[in-house]
Amino acid sequence: MNEQQLKEILVHDLAEMDEIQKRPFQKCSVSPYSEVRYYSDSKWERIWIVGKIQDENVCFAYSETGYDGFDLHWGLLFLDRSTIGDSGAWYRTLKELIDDCGYF
Numbered sequence: 001m002n003e004q005q006l007k008e009i010l011v012h013d014l015a016e017m018d019e020i021q022k023r024p025f026q027k028c029s030v031s032p033y034s035e036v037r038y039y040s041d042s043k044w045e046r047i048w049i050v051g052k053i054q055d056e057n058v059c060f061a062y063s064e065t066g067y068d069g070f071d072l073h074w075g076l077l078f079l080d081r082s083t084i085g086d087s088g089a090w091y092r093t094l095k096e097l098i099d100d101c102g103y104f
Helices: 003-015 019-028 094-100
Strands: 029-040 043-053 058-062 074-078
Touching: 003 029, 003 043, 003 058, 003 094, 019 029, 019 043, 019 094, 074 094
Parallel strands: none
Antiparallel strands: 029 043, 043 058, 058 074
16 A cells, blocks of 8 residues: 555545544544554554544544454554554444544
8 A cells, every 4th residue: 555545545444434524533643654553562554543642642544454453443542652553443434433532
């Protein structure tokens, strides 16, 4: 996956939301960039950071393969950690992540 493909996914997912739902994400969105994070010492995953809430030290992330291979592609992660977090911080859609994250 490259940055352009990710941007197309973002456009699609944002099109599924109304303006009120989009607004929080648009305020914290960043130009996507990728990182490699780990589940454990032997399992690594490339993710894309697409939004940051700096005052809260959290970011919105996308995983092409989904959390641990599950259909959970959108995650809420800590900026200062190199882990992929746990399954409770991952969602099927960007809308679900925004609705449930508690930061807006």
